[in-house]
Structure formats: structure tokens, C-alpha cells
Amino acid sequence: MRVPEKEVLGLVVGQAPRASVSSTRFQETPAARPEVCCNETAQSAGKPGAELSGDELPKDWPAWKRALDIGCIILALPILIPLVLVIAAVIFVVSPGPVLYLHPRVGHRGRLFICFKFRTMKVKAEVDTHRMYLKELMRSNQPMVKMDANGPKGDPRLIPLGGLLRSTGLDELPQLLNVLGGQMSLVGPRPCLPYEYENYLPEQKRRFETWPGLTGLWQVSGKNKTTFAEMIDLDLEYIRTQSFRTDIWIMLRTLPALITQVRETRAQRLRQRQAQAEKAASTRSSQSPRSVVEVPGTKGAGRVRAAELARYR
Numbered sequence: 001m002r003v004p005e006k007e008v009l010g011l012v013v014g015q016a017p018r019a020s021v022s023s024t025r026f027q028e029t030p031a032a033r034p035e036v037c038c039n040e041t042a043q044s045a046g047k048p049g050a051e052l053s054g055d056e057l058p059k060d061w062p063a064w065k066r067a068l069d070i071g072c073i074i075l076a077l078p079i080l081i082p083l084v085l086v087i088a089a090v091i092f093v094v095s096p097g098p099v100l101y102l103h104p105r106v107g108h109r110g111r112l113f114i115c116f117k118f119r120t121m122k123v124k125a126e127v128d129t130h131r132m133y134l135k136e137l138m139r140s141n142q143p144m145v146k147m148d149a150n151g152p153k154g155d156p157r158l159i160p161l162g163g164l165l166r167s168t169g170l171d172e173l174p175q176l177l178n179v180l181g182g183q184m185s186l187v188g189p190r191p192c193l194p195y196e197y198e199n200y201l202p203e204q205k206r207r208f209e210t211w212p213g214l215t216g217l218w219q220v221s222g223k224n225k226t227t228f229a230e231m232i233d234l235d236l237e238y239i240r241t242q243s244f245r246t247d248i249w250i251m252l253r254t255l256p257a258l259i260t261q262v263r264e265t266r267a268q269r270l271r272q273r274q275a276q277a278e279k280a281a282s283t284r285s286s287q288s289p290r291s292v293v294e295v296p297g298t299k300g301a302g303r304v305r306a307a308e309l310a311r312y313r
Contacts, residue, residue, distance in 0.1 A: 061182075061211070064244045069179050069186050072251070084173055087118055087165065095159035097123040100174055105191035107212045110205070113183040115191060116174035120162035121155075131195055138199055138228045145224050167262050175214055187247040188213025189235040207235040210242065220253040224261060 105115040165171040178184040191212035
């Protein structure tokens with residue numbers, strides 16, 4: 001049974017005044033109550049502002065999917081509990097601020113819900129850059145690569161070890177609470193940000209016809225090599241073909257996909273660092289003063305370039 005929203009917020013970050021979803025900075029205490037996005041899909045979702053809880057799941061939630069989610073979480077508890085405690089302790093030590101990051105996300109049928117994550121960015125980190133970057137990805141044919149994977153030093157907004165948590169997906173472990181609460185499933189399309197949802201076309205909003213998940217067909221199909229349009233196609237393909245067998249297949253492919261993703265990210269960052277070092281060395285070489293020497297017997301001629309020594313030989 002899901003804990004009421006106000007109690008959850010109080011346990012994690014304390015009570016806070018109502019915050020705007022469109023704020024230009026991450027709010028570590030987002031207390032904005034979830035509302036339904038204004039669109040044709042959301043209007044058919046039911047009562048505006050209502051959330052899905054474990055006791056009031058919609059009738060079209062497949063029984064096999066719910067059973068698979070709960071069963072997998074219970075089986076993984078012996079590993080999950082110590083892992084979550086270690087990650088929480090590390091974040092508490094390396095960065096001042098709350099351990100968990102709560103943020104509104106768009107889920108099933110356009111419903112907004114509070115999504116849980118481990119905080120991997122500095123408190124009140126700037127988000128306008130990410131908003132513009134995401135908007136550009138949606139309009140272009142560029143691969144859906146995270147901002148922290150670009151550049152030799154990654155995203156400066158990240159806390160120590162934040163990049164590792166993000167690349168391995170460990171920062172999303174608290175979303176198991178969303179799975180237990182009925183807002184998410186283990187397998188499904190990723191929940192998007194409200195300002196991302198605003199730029200979706202009607203056809204693209206069909207990806208919200210199922211529950212968002214921690215992993216999905218897109219994540220195990222070359223996540224960082226696909227474009228936004230390809231991501232949408234993969235999400236719609238999952239909706240058409242989802243089954244117990246499909247979810248098991250995706251779960252089994254998730255860990256190998258994560259390992260491949262981490263290796264590729266490290267290799268790319270190493271190449272970027274090497275290229276930056278070579279560029280810096282080339283710049284220093286071109287800016288260094290030319291060597292000059294004094295040619296014996298020239299007296300008044302004084303100093304000439306080393307390259308001109310040949311004519312005195």
C-alpha cells in the first residue's frame with residue numbers, strides 16, 4: 001500500500017511550499033501535487049490530479065505484469081537492500097543535501113507522478129541547458145546521448161561518482177518504490193519530463209498507453225545509438241507486443257546492455273580526453289617562441305633564427 005504523497009515528502013525532505021514544475025532549477029523539495037497533463041490522452045485517464053496506487057490500479061493493468069513486478073522485487077531484496085544503503089551513504093558523504101531527488105514525471109495516460117531517484121547532481125543545479133539540449137535532440141537525428149556523456153569531463157553539475165551512478169542506472173533504484181506504488185512497472189517506456197511531454201506530437205503520445213518502466217525495449221536496443229524518433233518507434237513496438245515472455249526477455253538483456261553502455265561511455269570519454277590533450281599540446285607548441293641563436297662572427301648581426309643557420313655552414 002502506497003504512503004500518501006505528503007508523508008513521503010516529509011520523510012525524505014521535509015514539508016515544503018508548493019513549487020512550480022517549470023522552475024529553471026532543480027527543486028530538492030518538490031511538493032507540487034501531481035496533476036494530469038492537458039491532452040486528449042490524459043482526459044481519458046480518469047479523475048484529474050488522481051494518482052495510481054497499489055489499492056486502486058486501473059482495470060486494464062495486466063495481472064501477469066503486476067505479479068512479475070512484485071515477484072522480481074521480492075526475490076531481489078537481499079541484494080537491493082544493502083546496495084541501496086551503500087549508495088545512500090556515499091551520496092550523503094560526498095555531497096551536502098538530500099539523498100533522494102523527487103521530481104514530477106509523466107506516466108501512464110499522461111498522468112503526472114512523483115518519481116524517486118538517487119540525487120546525482122548538486123543542489124539547485126541549473127536545468128535550462130538540459131531543457132535546450134533535450135529539445136534539440138527531439139528535433140534532430142542525433143543519438144539520444146546524455147549530457148554527462150559529452151565532453152572529457154562530463155557534466156559539471158554532477159556530484160562525485162554521480163556519472164557512474166547514472167551510466168550504470170543505479171540512480172534509478174529508488175523507482176522501485178514507484179513500481180510498488182503502481183505508478184511504474186519494471187518494464188516499459190521511460191517516464192518523460194513535463195517540458196519534454198509538451199513537445200510531443202499526438203502520435204508520439206501513444207507511448208503513454210502503457211506504464212513507464214525502469215528498463216524497456218529501447219534501453220536494450222542500443223539506447224545511446226538511437227534517435228528520438230527511433231526511441232518512439234521502439235516504445236510503440238513494445239506496446240504492440242508486450243507479454244510476459246517479452247518482459248522476461250528484456251529483463252535478461254538489461255544487465256548486458258548496461259555493461260556495454262558503460263564500456264562505450266568510458267571509451268568515448270577516453271578518446272575525448274586524448275583528443276583534448278593532443279589539441280592542448282599542439283596549441284602550446286604553436287604558441288611557443290621560435291628558437292634563436294647568436295651566430296659566431298656576426299657581431300652586429302646579433303641573433304638570427306635557428307632555421308637560418310644553414311646558410312652559414
